[in-house]
Amino acid sequence: MLVIGAGGLGCEILKNLALSGFKDIHVIDMDTIDISNLNRQFLFRQTDVGQSKAFTAAKFIMERVSGVTVTPHYCKIQDKSDEFYLEFMVIVCGLDSVEARRWINSKLFELLECGGVECLKPLIDGGTEGFKGQSRVIIPGESSCYECSLDMLTPPTTFPICTIANTPRLPEHCIEWASVLEWPRVRKGETLNGDNPEHIEFLYTLARNRAAEYQITGVTVSLTQGVIKHIIPAIASTNAIIAASCCNEALKLVGSLNPYLDNYMMYMADHGVYTYTFSHEKKEDCPVCGTEPVTSVVDRETTLEEWIQSWPHVQVKAPALSTRTSKLYYSAPPQLHEFTRHNLEKRMCDLVEENDVVFVTSPSINFQLRLRVCFK
Structure with missing residues (x-):
């Protein structure tokens, strides 16, 4: 066992x-x-x-x-x-x-x-x-x-940058502001470690001061660590x-x-x-146990970057995208990223044809996703 x-x-x-x-x-x-x-x-x-x-x-x-x-x-x-x-x-x-x-x-x-x-x-x-x-x-x-x-x-909780930067309303907004915006500005080049007490204390102090400025209560050390580490x-x-x-x-x-x-x-x-x-039924387009590609309906004018950001169901980090004939976008290694990143701004209709299958790989998964593109 x-x-x-x-x-x-x-x-x-x-x-x-x-x-x-x-x-x-x-x-x-x-x-x-x-x-x-x-x-x-x-x-x-x-x-x-x-x-x-x-x-x-x-x-x-x-x-x-x-x-x-x-x-x-x-x-x-x-x-x-x-x-x-x-x-x-x-x-x-x-x-x-x-x-x-x-x-x-x-x-x-x-x-x-x-x-x-x-x-x-x-x-x-x-x-x-x-x-x-x-x-x-x-x-x-x-x-x-x-x-x-x-x-x-349940999709991961995210907060719009404009909210955490300009109009915070929750203690979580203040903590996200401290970690997403202030940490890279103040601690340039240093990796944030959610298990480091000094890092958590630093963010807590920033978030507490931010909360006081907007009359928001509820910022604590434990909540700060929970937000940073996505603790349930x-x-x-x-x-x-x-x-x-x-x-x-x-x-x-x-x-x-x-x-x-x-x-x-x-x-x-x-x-x-x-x-x-x-009894949860099998999905015919499941990338692991199914046989068909997942159908992704997209507007022709949507950019590749917008299409990638619309994938809550796919849930992959640092994806690499390709078709049978071309490399669309690679997050890594740096050479391929540099070679393909200009495609992010291109329209989907300029990169793929109707019913083309896009293959997606990622370091976070050990299988290949297949997405069939259908234009609206």
């Missing part, structure tokens, strides 16, 4: 699996323990701050549950080979990263495609956001995949419920005890205790 993530959800999953009788568990996590983790990540203590989450969690579980072997891996999931993932019967994810989920999802579909049914590895995915959570079972080649449901995610408040009880669901599905899959979840369970506790289970 492989558990990906040893944070709030991962700690619950590891504890549940060990107490449910699983004897050989591996856990992979690239993170170290921060003091802010201790209120809900109960496998860690204050003396563990700064240590690897994977190694500390493995040690704690093996000390408390006899007969269990937990093998830790302190690294990124991308650092492991295909052979590593083929060792496991089931993979359980307790991640807080969309990018990491997309990567492991497409990796398991890639293993099935290359190796056939012998390489089929079920994926159980859990996620929480405050009082809301979800668990799902993904059977590569049979069920819909994580990429199929990407449009169900974690509720321990939500983690426990979603982890229980994930481990219940692991028992079903390994022991054939009952039919497994088909295939998506949503938990909502902000207005009571409510769950809803449904």
Whole structure:
């Protein structure tokens, strides 16, 4: 059994699996323990701050549950080979990263495609956001995949530059002003680190003064760090419920005890205790498990840059775009960026023909997106 993530959800999953009788568990996590983790990540203590989450969690579980072997891996999931993932019967994810989920999802579909049914590895995915959570079972080649449901995610909160620069109304506006506009001006060339207390204190002071100027209340150090790091408040009880669901599905899959979840369970506790289970359908134009390109309807006069900015459903960083005959735009390396950046200002109708397929790659995903351009 492989558990990906040893944070709030991962700690619950590891504890549940060990107490449910699983004897050989591996856990992979690239993170170290921060003091802010201790209120809900109960496998860690204050003396563990700064240590690897994977190694500390493995040690704690093996000390408390006899007969269990937990093998830790302190690294990124991308650092492991295909052979590593083929060792496991089931993979359980307790991640807080969309990018990491997309990567492991497409990796398991890639293993099935290359190796056939012998390489089929079920994926159980859990996620929480405050009082809301979800668990799902993904059977590569049979069920819909994580990429199929990407449009169900809450889009990242962004604030218009004009608002944060001229007419702030919320404490978050003041914090964004401090980080987006003032930091590069005052601390030229220095990379902002959301885990550096001095950086957070610097931004907090700027944001607090800005808020006072506009009679805005609510700027705190914790809110400042939350906005900078895009932190979603974690509720321990939500983690426990979603982890229980994930481990219940692991028992079903390994022991054939009952039919497994088909295939998506949503938990909502902000207005009571409510769950809803449904079968999320495959998308024919899913870039991982589908066969058709995604259709993108665009105005002929839209520039390439405007088209890229209109992609909330695609969610890629530093994209590279090309057709079968030309390079449209490359974010990197610098030589290709310099060679193609002038295309950003060109109209779509000058770059592609009706029904042309644009291929999109990105360092944040390990598969290729295909977008079929249709003009309005």
